[in-house]
Structure formats: C-alpha cells, structure tokens
Amino acid sequence: MTDPSYLAAVRESYDTVADDYAALVKPPSALDPLSRSMLSAFAELVRAADRGPVADVGCGPGKVTAHLAGLGVSAFGIDVSPKMVELARTAYPELRFSVGSMTALEIEDDALGGILAYYSTHHTPPESLPVVFSEFHRTLAPGGHLLLVGHVGAGEHRRPGRAYGGHSVSFASYRLPVEQLARLLKHAGFSIDAQLAQEPGEDLRWKLAHFLTHKPTAEESGVAP
Template identity: 80%
Template sequence: MTEPSYLAAVRESYDTVADDYAALVRSPSELDPLSRSLLTAFAELVRTADRGPVADLGCGPGRVTAHMAGLGVSAFGVDVSPKMVELARSAYPDLRFSVGSMTALEIGDDTLGGVLAYYSTHHTPPELLPVVFAEFHRTLAPGGHLLLAGHVGTGEHRRPAHGYGGHPVAYVSYRLPPHQLAELLHQAGFTVTAQLVQEPDEKRNWKFASFLARKPTDEEAA
C-alpha cells in the first residue's frame, strides 16, 4: 500500500528528537507498579502460549524490547524512525531492530507470539487504526497475545509545536476513549481479556490505558 502521509511527519519528528527522547523517557524499571506488572504479565502469557517471538512495534530506543528479552521472551523491535533504530542497535547490539511501519509490517502471517504496541499508536489518525490493528492481527499466530498501551481521552487531539528537548515537531497526538479502542480491537478480530485505565499522576497529566488482547485459535474462531 502507499505509505500514509502522516508517517513522514512522525518519522521526521522522531528523528529530530531521538537523542533527547532517549535521555528523558523513563526506562521500564522506572514505570509505575501497575505498568511494570502488565509488562511482566504479557511476557508470561507469551512464554506460556509459546507461539513465536514478540514484535515491539514503535520500539523507539529499544528499552522496552530489551526489557522483554530480560523477561525471557524472544523479542525484536520495529520503528518508523531510522534514528531511533540506530540508537536501539547501538544500545542493544544483541537484539534485532529494523525500520518499518505498523501500517504495512514486513512480517509474515501468523508468525508472532506477541505484539507489543507500547505508547506507539497515538500518532495514528483514528480512521487508520483499523489498518494498524489488522496488521497486528495478521502477523500474530492464533493464540498469540497483544499488549496495547497509550494515552486516552475523550476524542481530542493535540498538535504540539515542540517535542522532547524543545525541538520542533510536526506530529499529531490523538486521545481516543478507551471503549472506542476496545471496540476497534474487537472489530479487528481480537478478544480483549483485560483493560486498565489509570488516572493522571504526578509524572503524567493525562489518562492512560492498557489492553491485553488475544487472537483466537482456529478452533475458537470456527
């Protein structure tokens, strides 16, 4: 498919802020206890199902990918920003990282045991989320698991002029209601098994939500 136009702005923006992003964003070990627990639970679900590796989509500088590997999961990262991928490869040379888009993944059908989309889909225009979620579903093996986490709201969007480190950026951030994200996952063929909405805290002034979902096996889908 032709690359959606919004991806150019996301790619250029994250190439620009990559170094400061890596310096400013917290590592998984510094997250709140609930967020850390969900990552651990996701890793256990993937290990138990034993359907294949985990793709960390929108992996940024690779810290969450490395965290998954530290939890005993075979994991690799994909990001639309070449600069982010460069930082990830430098920091974690034993792991695999590649440049790519969630709208057209270069991953075979039914090959993944897990898809991790950790704060990486909120720049996707809502009308294109079905395309992204369809790619998640296509690449997951039957019985595979998805962890989707990100900012939520009431349908508003933000178009900041500056990002990490004060650099100019051109992306848009969309904050959809949790029930809308859950419904889109359902429409893509997922079974949502858990949903957690967390209120703003001293470090984040917006709501954020996490969804654990599963691609049904062929027997369950029949």
C-alpha cells in the same frame, strides 16, 4: 506501497528528537507498578503460549524491547524512525531492530507470538487505526497476545509543535476514548482479556489505558481446523 502521509511527519519528528527522547524517557524499571506488572503479565502469557517471537512495534530506542528480553521473551523491535533504530542497535547490539511501519509490517501471516504497541499508536489518525489493528491481527499467530498501551481521553486531537527538549515536531497526537479503542480491537478480531485504565496522578500526566488481548484460536472462533 506509498506510506500514509502522516507517517512522514512521525518519521521526521522522531528522527529529530531521537537523542533527547532516549535520554528523557524512563526505562521500564522506573515505570509505575501497574505498568510494570502489565508488561510482566504480557511476557508471562507470551512465554506460556510459545507461539513465536514478540514484535515491539514502535520500539523507539529499544528500552522496552530489552526489558522484554530480560523477562525471557524472544523480542525484536520495529520503528518508523531510522534514527531511533540506530540508537536501539547501538544500545542493545544483541537484539534485532529494523525500520518499518505498523501499517504494512514486513512479517508473514501468523508469525508472531506477541505484539507490543507501547505508546506507539497515538500518532495514528483514528480512521487509520483499523489498518494498523488489521496488520497486528494478520501477523499474530492464533493464541498469540497483543498488549496495547497509550494515553486516552475524550477524542482530543493535539499538534504540540515542540517536544522532547524543545525540538520542533510536526506530528499529531490523538487521545481516544477507552470504549472506542476497545471496539476497534474487537472489530479487528481480538479478544480482550484485561483492560486497565489509570487516572492521572503523581506518576501520570494523562489518563492511561492498557489492553491485554489475544487472537482467538480456531477452536475459540468455532472454525474447523
């Protein structure tokens, strides 16, 4: 299958900025308290459900994957950028990282106990998000959890041109309304357990949303086993 055209821009851009991105982006331990608490809650829910490993989709240099592992979660990372995966493997050789796309995950149905999409879906055009969320739903085991985190807005579409140390980039970014993302998640089959929106402030340049969701079990869905 041929990748969607926008993925080429994302891959090339993050290969270009990878070294500076890894140096500039905060580790989870330096995040604001609410962001850290949502990651901790996700890890606790995944451990309690015990449905399988967690895929950190769009893992970048692996900092959050390693943080989840430190919270007792069996986690591995996937990223579209080969350079990011190379950095992650070097920094965390004890963990598993692979090159892949969230539009076509090379993972069997119902195989995951959790999926983390941490600042990793905002380069996806809104019309392609149903494909991504469908892949998340397909690969997540019933009772498994998805934590989706990213900047939100009023539907802004940005092409920054340069990023992370002033490197030239060709990707686009989308800041969708919280309500639109919630609808897309529900339409994909997820139940939203918690939804947290953080307003811009000292630690945040843009509004941030966290969606803690799960894939319903057969009993929840009213489907006979």
